[in-house]
Amino acid sequence: MNKPYNFFETWMKDLQKQETNPMQAYQAYLQQWFQPEQPKKAELGSPEFFQEMLNSQMEMGKLWLGNVQTMFENFAPKRKEASLFEQWSKMYGLWNQDLGKPFAGSPMKSNAAETFSQIMNYSQSYMKMYELWQPFLEQLNTGKKPKKTALQELMANFSFDKYNQVIENVLGNITPKQSEGFLEQINDFTKKLLQNINEQMGVATEKGMGEMSELFNNFQETQYNVLGKVQKGVAPFLKMVPDSKEKQLLELSLKMQNDYAQYYVKSNEMQVLVQQTAQKGVEKTFKVLLDSLNKEPSKVLTYEDFFNTWLNITEPMVIEVYRTQEFGKLQAESLEISTAIKNHFEKQLEILLEPLPIAPRSEIDELNAIIHELRVKVRNLEQQLTEQQSIEEVQILPITKASRKTKNTNSSNEQ
């Protein structure tokens, strides 16, 4: 198969052709980020001031989330710069894309397409683990007895960053980073809502700003409290706003922000629990393999030995984490919160669709409840009818058979 070699060559040529240095572009971007054009401060008490204040909260919220992420990453296994294989890994990823694109549009039948997509996905993890195994390979597969310090050296050279990526991919469901864009969406939506309300409220809003400025100071006390206090901070303002769709939408958006903040913390906690365990798993794997080489120095360890030993050792360790009360509670809470956010979204959608001639889900649910009630009534009536027919049949049967049937009918447990 010549395709991969051709692909490599093309890819390398493309790299050489690139004129812009990606690093320079990135630095320019960072400079722009840290030296933004200073916005003009709005007059205290004006609707614009409130808008700015909320924007600040949003920004601080994002900062806070970033800090939470950093904090959790500090608890997670330490990082190590990418190995020699970083570049190779990129090539592999690009190749996956290269093959994946035509595949996505293929007329493959049934679930074969989904199966191949899964094979590609897990192949990446398989090959990333191969990269991580390489230092081990170099040190130990030379037919010499491993040094006493071999384990420490291996772990010192181990890229936990890459390893965590593998764990995230393999265990899949715990990926708080993926949801970070969500906050931005809620923020944007909330800003627009607030703008509408400000336009409607006019002077009334300005009167409330004295209280709001005091609260604004409170928001800066700790970053952690920012998102939790968004709702409290806006509460006095919301009291002044007459009941409207915008008010309902805003309240739901604020609930979503609050829920999201909680979800983010909990999913990070879960991720750290798993990553710490997975680190112990790979350490134990190395130790087991080192021990086996110490006993039999001439033994040749293949990648499959490493990979299967790693899976066999790590899986029960992860299960033990899953079994803990701590994980069980976090999982249940984060599941509840994530579904609550979904529910808030649906409620917002229902409010937005209200003017249209569409039956909302809540009304359909009422109908479903009535249909269910009626179905149960019909079923009960049918059963009563059948029982009545049976009794009538029994009455025309000889007495001996009738008594046996009656006895059978009475053996149920009806309360």
Next chain:
Amino acid sequence: MFFTKLIDEILNLSLMLPKEILSVTEKYTERTEKLAQSYQTLYGVEEIDIATTPKDLVWKDGKISLYRYKRDKKATIKTPLLICYALVNTEDMMDLQADRSVIRKFLDLGLDVYIINWGYVSRADRYTTMDDYINGYLGACVDFIRKEHNIQKINLLGVCQGGTFSLIYSAIHPEKIKNLITMVTPVDFSNKEGLLFQWSEFLDVDAIIENNGGVMPGDLLNISFDMLKPMAKIRKYTNVVDIMDDEDKLMNFLRMEKWVANSPDQAGECFKQFIKDLYQGNKLIKGELSVGKYKVSLDKITMPVLNIYAEADHLVPPPCSIPLEKHIPSKDVQTYKFPGGHIGVFVGARSQNELSPTIVKWLSDRD
């Protein structure tokens, strides 16, 4: 070749390695070729058929259907068998492929077999309760078969959650069940060996169902099932590239994939009661369970019972199934240990050669 050597030199890894060890490039090339072969093989796969044993639709109410499998000859066991599968996934597992089909084996060995299809739940079914499923639909299927065959009692076989439903039904309506078979069925929910049993303790099922619009999404259940064996998927999808040149093995794999992917949502009200009363409250064993207007008492289980559990079952661990015999007064109870896992009960070679014949003989002896 030049490019291969160049990459090896760049990466400096082909030096001093035993010949059994592949260099990075060699490993990469090996994997690439396997993936390419997988792509080509999967591209050529025709429709993946499962559950192909011929059957007739004999009864239907809303989304729930009752099928009767076609027979060439008259059944040698006169009492028909009704199979009640779980609401989780589908009953296709009982008939995954022609040479690994519990259904075909049952038919070959002389049984007259009916099976319930629970259909696909939508938001419209959110208020369907355990009472509806057990006393309503399952009861209607039992009554249909009794009437069709003009008999008082039928044989009932329940699988997993369907086994719990069958047990509850048999306790409420013992006069309609001649023999009861429970396969990989949770009965005692107090044992926390299984992760699902452990996790359910913390679940606010009311909130989750409400937030999901009144149903429990099948995909969400599949995620939790995957978590029970967290490394199973990477193991499975890494190894499958090695069976691409074996059409039989590949098709077996794809049929299982198709079955796993078919995961209907659960009706919210039923799911809520199942979690709260059974997983969290263990009310069946305690004698505190009510379903609709009926109090469920296992003291009513006096018919012969064959309780089958799987030794390596990670979904319903043995300690959750085995205690059944201690809680029922039936004098004819047999507990059968199957040496395999939850799915192996239906598709393994032992299932075909040992378990299915055992079930049919057990029914034949009590016909």
